[in-house]
Amino acid sequence: MSKNWRQGEQYVWASATIVTVTLLMAVVLIAVVLFNGLGYFWPSSLVRVRLTDGTVLLGEENRREEGVAGGAGNLQLKVGNRDLYGQDFRWVKGGEIATRETPTGVVRLEREEHGNFFGTLESLALPGLPGAHGESDSLWERFRRALEEVRAQKETLDEAREALGDLGGEMESLQQELRALAYGSGGAASVADSPAVRALVARRAALQARFEKENTALAESVAGLNANTARFRDAGGKEKDIPLAVIVRAVRPNDMSLLAKIGFYISKIGELLFDEPRESNTEGGLFPAIFGTVMMVVLMSMFSLPLGVVAAIYLREYAKEGFLVRLVRIAVYNLAGVPSIVFGVFGLGFFIYGVGGAMDQFFFPERLPTPTFGTGGIFWASLTLALLTVPVVIVSTEEGLSAIPRGLREASQALGATRFQTLVRVVLPMAVPGILTGFILAMARAAGEVAPLMITGVVKLAPSLPIDGTFPFVHLERKFMHLGFHIYDVGFQSPNVEAAKPMVYITTMVLVLLVLCLSLTAIILRNKMRKRFQTSTF
Amino acid sequence: MSATEKPESLQLEKPIAETYILPVEDPILRIEDLSLYYGETQALKGISVNIPRKLVTAFIGPSGCGKSTLLRCLNRLNDLVDNVRIEGRIHLDDMEINDSQLDVIELRRRVGMVFQSYNPFPKSIYENVIYGLRIAGVRARSELDETVESSLKGAALWDEVKDRLNQSALGLSGGQMQRLCIARAIAVNPEIILMDEPCSALDPIATSRIEDLIDQLKEQYTVVIVTHNMQQAARVSDHTAFLYLGQLVEFNRTDIIFTQPERQQTQDYVTGRFG
DSSP: OHHHHHTTHHHHHHHHHHHHHHHHHHHHHHHHHHHHHHGGGSOOOEEEEEETTSOEEEEEEEEEEOOGGGOOOEEEEEOOOHHHHSOSEEEEOGGGEEEEEOOSSOEEEEESSSOOEEEEEEEEEOTTOGGGOOTTSOHHHHHHHHHHHHHHHHHHHHHHHHHHHHHHHHHHHHHHHHHHHHHHTTTOHHHHTSHHHHHHHHHHHHHHHHHHHHHHHHHHHHHHHHTOEEEEEOTTSOEEEEEGGGEEEEEOGGGOOHHHHHHHHHHHHHHHHHSOEETTTTEEOOHHHHHHHHHHHHHHHHHHHHHHHHHHHIIIIISOOSHHHHHHHHHHHHHTTSOHHHHHHHIIIIIIIIIIHHHHHHHOGGGTTSOSSSSOOHHHHHHHHHHHHHHHHHHHHHHHHHTSOHHHHHHHHHTTOOHHHHIIIIIHHHHHHHHHHHHHHHHHHHHHOOHHHHTTTBOSSOSSOSBOSSTTSBOTTSOBOOHHHHHHHHHHSOSOHHHHHHHHHHHHHHHHHHHHHHHHHHHHHHHHHHHHHOOOOO | OOGGGOOGGGOOSSOOOOOEEOOOSSEEEEEEEEEEEETTEEEEEEEEEEEETTSEEEEEOSTTSSHHHHHHHTTTGGGGSTTEEEEEEEEETTEETTOTTSOHHHHHHHEEEEOSSOOOOSSBHHHHHTHHHHHTTOOOHHHHHHHHHHHHHHTTOHHHHTTOTTSBGGGSOHHHHHHHHHHHHHHTOOSEEEEESTTTTSOHHHHHHHHHHHHHHTTTSEEEEEOSOHHHHHHHOSEEEEEETTEEEEEEEHHHHHHSOSSHHHHHHHTTSOO
């Protein structure tokens, strides 16, 4: 014992304990996120609870509270049907429950608004779908078929809506051209009826007429589609006609086989990764947020990596070591510790109002006072984050450069290589692992940063992605969605916090996985490089 | 070496008054009154010596005597060190090495170097050998292939690596790596090869192979070797220079230095009374 003490065993144990605690914290974090996030998509059984006062409730068991001193515990049911009762969740006291069963045939609907609906299918009214009637089949089968048909029709309507949107965009750009002409003339009256202006005005009028005609046609089709409804009855006996067009998913969880449940689960994951959010972000997918996050990180890397590497090369290879270089180095190290919101404010003041405002003056004066680059956007957010992460890249690149043996530089120069040739052919390739390490850290930090983004261009719901099919395809001035901000928004700004909770966990999980994927790619690349440069001594 | 063991003749603070420098006919390098300062410290003190052509010259002396520094003056590698000031002249035939206007790249092509720790680049064996040609802008594949073969043969490495030229040079053994570094140096076809303790990191077998190689190299090149191993100097060199405390004490034919040196300090050093 005392011998171990004298040898310093206790310090080894203490440090091992601390490592264990740290590891445990990380594991618990991941486990909580995974458990709460992954479980949400599994179609749990619907229970029907009859209370002692005669009320009947139907819903998913959400949470249980153990009773005090052996008393029956409380049960929280997700009863859905927010449009009927105004709340999604209902606490039931254990003592109040008279009977509890899992009935077959009950339906769980996911809708485009008002959350889930739980109830039973009563009848169908399908004026717009004569083909869907087949008397021999069960009501449920006919409902499923009608749903599919409505969905197909909805897709064609969506295409029409998109075409209409393009038309709107065309009108908008005509408007811009007109404004540019007016601006170019300095508002002279003679321009107002110049042939160019008249041609534009005529084109705009034609477009306007077409737009209105198509819009009316679209509205009619939508109304026709919405006339197809299904009548449901909820647990309390209330009846509700729901248009098939607003139903996203309809399943009978108590009648599903395991395989069907797995299929449902996979389709939910697919929706999560590839669809737009619904219901003020608490339902549906994360695609715009994932896309925004990845694009922002890529843009950020495109600025911060070259900037950081070149700065580090100058500091380490060319600058003469002295007071000034030491000062610069200290400043760079300290820059890494500046709170990110400060960078955000700088981004807003310098990039958005300064640079962006000047760009608007020079390139888009006809659109003023509506700002183009003079407002938050993915470009400015990426630049701000690049500034935030440059110190990390500089520090690790410098370390990578200084770790390269002097002998190799001398060998290269002794063979007649210039300093620059030595740098490019010997030093830089060997410093790549170090540079990548900094890059990984920078990426992880940038992907998780929210505060500076909130004032430089992140929004709750972006109407369009920063990359799309309209010229010039990459729209750097657009606002974007971000997973980190999504967590904040869904979790703390949502009107229905209880219903949004699973989405917070899922978004967290996706963000963590995304960072992991990005880092893993860089780590694999780094290890490949490292293996290439490993020196076997003796 | 500790101060108490120093024979009286070597405890010199003031410049060594008596030196013996053998005159050399038709030297390739003429070093005249060369002094070098690291900041305020003087590391070389007025060295003048002529290096004979196509022979092996060894610099010996205790650690810190300036023999490596002197060697690195011969290809201006001290330029890479901050705060170095060099006085005096070195002529490589008609080229003035210490001229600030000198094209250092050109000089280093004429004066190759092999270092103490073998330092192949983390590239393939092939790329290592042709590094000097690549940075000189040679592209022709046939020329590169030819150079690789002739250089590796010149460094007695061809038979061992000819089947794995495209594998990483870092997979070779220490002795092979050092011979690869020699091949890399002779690939640019220099006139002089400088060797800074080329065998100090190698085992005796690898050392003897390098020594055999040095013997062959002098048919084509002038070799200047720094070593603190006196047996090695005796085995491989034709001329030997003994440096002490930044000064050249004696320069003579190797057999004379080791058997009947002109100076007492040299005698003490080569007989192992100190160092």
